Amino acid sequence: MTRERDTELARKGRMVAIVIAGTGLFWILATVLGGQFGLTQRTRALFDLMALAGFVWAMWMIYQIWRLRQDDKG
Secondary structure (H helix, E strand, C coil): CHHHHHHHHHHHHHHHHHHHHHHHHHHHHHHHHHHHHCCCHHHHHHHHHHHHHHHHHHHHHHHHHHHHHHHHHC
């Protein structure tokens, strides 16, 4: 059972890393392309809020991993 739990934690950790990297890349691209295409501030703010949501979701996933590890300790 410990091996299965470790595999699950590793999978969740990889997913968090992908979400953080993807969100960061999306945010950078949205900022650069928004400036080049002359998007309105309102549209650019929407992209900022989407990136913020991605980072908050990643933090939630990290919290869940932390809770699973705490449950393993006892």
